[in-house]
Amino acid sequence: MLLHIPQVLTAEQVRHCRQLLDNAAWLDGRITAGSQSAKVKNNEQLPNDEPAAEAVRAIILAALEKNELFFSAALPKRIFPPLFNRYGEGMSFGMHVDNAMRRMTLTGEWVRSDLSATLFFSEPEEYDGGELVIEDTYGLHEVKLAAGDMVLYPSSSLHRVEPITRGQRMASFMWMQSMIRDQGERGLLFELDTHIRQLRLEQGDNATAIGLTGVYHNLLRKWGEI
Numbered sequence: 001m002l003l004h005i006p007q008v009l010t011a012e013q014v015r016h017c018r019q020l021l022d023n024a025a026w027l028d029g030r031i032t033a034g035s036q037s038a039k040v041k042n043n044e045q046l047p048n049d050e051p052a053a054e055a056v057r058a059i060i061l062a063a064l065e066k067n068e069l070f071f072s073a074a075l076p077k078r079i080f081p082p083l084f085n086r087y088g089e090g091m092s093f094g095m096h097v098d099n100a101m102r103r104m105t106l107t108g109e110w111v112r113s114d115l116s117a118t119l120f121f122s123e124p125e126e127y128d129g130g131e132l133v134i135e136d137t138y139g140l141h142e143v144k145l146a147a148g149d150m151v152l153y154p155s156s157s158l159h160r161v162e163p164i165t166r167g168q169r170m171a172s173f174m175w176m177q178s179m180i181r182d183q184g185e186r187g188l189l190f191e192l193d194t195h196i197r198q199l200r201l202e203q204g205d206n207a208t209a210i211g212l213t214g215v216y217h218n219l220l221r222k223w224g225e226i
Contacts, residue, residue, distance in 0.1 A: 001187050002134060002141055002153045003073050008063050008119055009148040017056045018121055018147075021084060021170060024052035029085055029093075040094025043161070044086040048105050057082045060119060060172060072193045073152055075179045075186060077226060080104060080111045082119070082174040087130055092163040095135075098155045102175055113155035113175035114183075120145045120171050127167030134159045154183055179224045189223075192216050 009017065029043035046053040060082045064070050080102050087093075102111045118132055124144045132143040132151065135158040142162075143151045153159070155175060180186040193216055199209045 001073070001183070001190070002136065002143075002151065004145065005067065005069050005073075005150045005152060006146075007148050008067055008070070008150045009059070011148065013059060013063070014121060014148045017059060018170070020052040020055055021046075021121065024050050026086055040096055040160075042091045043093060044088070044091075046084040048081070048083075053084055056084065056172070070150075070152070073190045074115050074176050075189065075220075075224070076176045077179045078109070078111045078177040080113070080175040082172045084170070084172050087161065087164045087169040089164050089166065093161040095158050095160040097158055098175065100155070111175060112177045112181075114178040114181060115152055115176040116155045116157070116159075116173070117150055117152045117176065118143070118171050118173050119150040120147050122168060122170045123147045127164055127169045129162045129165040130169035131162045132159060133162060156183075179226055180220070181225065182223065185219075185223045189216065189219060192219070
């Protein structure tokens with residue numbers, strides 16, 4: 001499932017984060033690449049302990065905690081703390097797959113990457129190229145979203161970032177371990193929850209909505225791991 005989550009950050013939050021990120025100390029992006037990814041990765045990245053990264057990371061995590069669409073789709077058990085990359089002219093990231101396991105620097109805790117996400121900080125008109133291209137069973141999907149918007153997709157997907165031909169693309173990227181490991185089960189729960197919320201919006205908490213909510217939680221109880 002590939003999901004566009006709009007306005008994770010407000011326009012004001014984006015402006016504040018951009019100011020912090022623009023003045024940060026960027027390094028070669030291969031600092032977090034695996035052995036295969038390092039061969040095709042050409043971008044810049046912020047180190048984990050960069051003050052700007054720490055400040056913007058906190059803003060993103062607070063926003064995600066309040067985002068109902070994100071929670072419904074991801075059912076996150078753990079979130080690998082957001083990282084930040086920047087692409088200038090001529091930079092790109094060739095086709096690759098994300099590492100299955102990631103170790104958090106501060107806690108040493110391992111996170112299984114069930115889902116990947118990219119949160120955009122540059123507006124589409126600020127740069128040419130730079131599309132995030134995600135491959136799944138239905139083919140290739142190009143993603144280039146408004147600043148503050150996020151795309152969520154399975155970490156098992158092959159993906160790449162097209163070369164930048166003009167301007168600069170800045171984004172945050174992160175991974176989630178879901179309470180529902182199986183992608184098909186997670187998708188069914190998201191679909192069920194979406195219809196329940198729509199039913200409640202249209203008809204209130206009637207008997208059907210309450211009954212379907214019970215089904216949702218029983219399935220979550222059956223499939224979930226915490």
